[in-house]
Amino acid sequence: MPQNEQPGSEFDAATAVRRAEGGGLVADLRPGWDVGDGVLNGGYLLAVVARAAVLDSPHPHPVALSAGYLRATRSGPATLTVTPGRAGRTLAHAHVVLAGGEGPCLSVQTTTATLGADEPLHAVPPPDAAPVEDCLPAAGQAGAPVAVPDVGIRHRVETRLDPATAGWTAGRPSGEPVVRGWVRLADGRDPDPFALITFADSLPPTMWAMGVIGWAPTVQLQVLVRALPAPGWCLVEARAGEVAGGWLDEDYRIWDSTGRLVAQSRQLARAPR
Amino acid sequence: MPQNEQPGSEFDAATAVRRAEGGGLVADLRPGWDVGDGVLNGGYLLAVVARAAVLDSPHPHPVALSAGYLRATRSGPATLTVTPGRAGRTLAHAHVVLAGGEGPCLSVQTTTATLGADEPLHAVPPPDAAPVEDCLPAAGQAGAPVAVPDVGIRHRVETRLDPATAGWTAGRPSGEPVVRGWVRLADGRDPDPFALITFADSLPPTMWAMGVIGWAPTVQLQVLVRALPAPGWCLVEARAGEVAGGWLDEDYRIWDSTGRLVAQSRQLARAPR
Numbered sequence A, B: 001m002p003q004n005e006q007p008g009s010e011f012d013a014a015t016a017v018r019r020a021e022g023g024g025l026v027a028d029l030r031p032g033w034d035v036g037d038g039v040l041n042g043g044y045l046l047a048v049v050a051r052a053a054v055l056d057s058p059h060p061h062p063v064a065l066s067a068g069y070l071r072a073t074r075s076g077p078a079t080l081t082v083t084p085g086r087a088g089r090t091l092a093h094a095h096v097v098l099a100g101g102e103g104p105c106l107s108v109q110t111t112t113a114t115l116g117a118d119e120p121l122h123a124v125p126p127p128d129a130a131p132v133e134d135c136l137p138a139a140g141q142a143g144a145p146v147a148v149p150d151v152g153i154r155h156r157v158e159t160r161l162d163p164a165t166a167g168w169t170a171g172r173p174s175g176e177p178v179v180r181g182w183v184r185l186a187d188g189r190d191p192d193p194f195a196l197i198t199f200a201d202s203l204p205p206t207m208w209a210m211g212v213i214g215w216a217p218t219v220q221l222q223v224l225v226r227a228l229p230a231p232g233w234c235l236v237e238a239r240a241g242e243v244a245g246g247w248l249d250e251d252y253r254i255w256d257s258t259g260r261l262v263a264q265s266r267q268l269a270r271a272p273r
Helices: A010-015 A042-055 A152-156 A193-199 A206-210 B010-015 B042-055 B152-156 B193-199 B206-210
Strands: A017-019 A025-029 A061-069 A076-087 A091-100 A103-113 A157-161 A178-185 A218-225 A234-244 A247-255 A261-270 B017-019 B025-029 B061-069 B076-087 B091-100 B103-113 B157-161 B178-185 B218-225 B234-244 B247-255 B261-270
Touching (some): A010 A193, A017 A042, A025 A042, A042 A076, A042 A091, A042 A103, A042 A193, A061 B061, A076 B103, A103 B076, A103 B103, A178 A206, A193 A218, A193 A247, A218 B061, A218 B261, B010 B042, B010 B152, B025 B042, B042 B061, B042 B076, B042 B193, B193 B218, B193 B234, B193 B261, B206 B247
Antiparallel strands (some): A025 A076, A061 A103, A076 A091, A157 A178, A234 A247, A247 A261, B017 B025, B025 B076, B061 B103, B061 B218, B076 B091, B157 B178, B178 B234
């Protein structure tokens, strides 16, 4: 079994990349990871790209991935084309293109490295958040509010929304584009860098907390993995900054169960109308 | 004269991209844009890439650039290889590789679009900052503190450091990895998206404000241009988040003279030792 995988994990199977006859890398994109209308979640797709990046790297961990999302991507067979960049003792660069039946879907600059266990010299502490047991189960679980669409990703990433940022689920949007919640893989697998990449685009769009409901398709997404996460739930906070001219930026910060910042992301997305 | 250029601007000349015989794109990287030891500033290099991206795009403005920095880059002739991605009415994707004498230097995912003048639905207000006339001229100008290295970029991007985040220039580091200042092109040219891309990596490393002096080479840098800037000085704030294991993230936010957020960036860098 390749490193970073756990027996029987649906996540590992769904993100698996293998070398086909002829030497090219292929994957089977799973329909269960959709965000609606059969369109797959951007974080899930980026985790598949990260698997390809480490296959051809001397380093085991994806630490920076910057992706252009060229088109909405659906389930089915996909190819991954890795163009290695420079590689050294500290890190390795590559460029990866994920292509599905309709053509190239993600074009990604990847950096892999070997994450250690050093204590931070400067840390980003987690925000105050309600404990998991006081949070709202999102769609896909018993007691979930009907306002959260019951799409595939909610069954794959178990999500508990912090009531402080979940007013929109009960028709009372806060007006602030912030959504916070606890997440873990529904298959019981502990988090690792690949799971963190998926989590970094897993919450409902932050504009929903402003009462603006609709798609917010990702244009570019950069994910940084900063440390190996401890087992257990991760706390995820998504926050939009500037919303203007049909565009918004959305930042994610992810802390592990010990309160350490383990990943962060920023995306430019199209704003819902 | 191509769009987005002003007569006699050194910045425009230094970032110019032209089509060579045979159809390939070339540039002459200028030695004056260095950060020391002849190594060129990452924002300057990314502005050159942005010029190439718009040359082959139906849209005039670079709105998102995500770059992997493969090696330290020095002045001299360079080639730019643009692989167009999908293009539509709203935006166009491309992948651009900038290569110098030693090989590929930057590998960049680019998105171009047409920025408008819409009012923000949600805005990021500027921080409190001392007015330009109360700020410290950085190296390259009369009265500059000796602690700021007198490198090329300081003569090309006029920089006035906010005293509140400049204690380190007088041997009194604040301990917080934040540096703020006003910037403009030294050639008198007003800011535009290309200048903003340069500004997005133009301040001294934020770790210097923690009293940790040294290089902080960029590994990946994502710049988002959010609006066309008004004429005049831009306020730039750089802030590191997590510093751990030899890595740090650094965020830039840039406001124009009217106080509107016009650009933002995030980079993963190697931390100075």
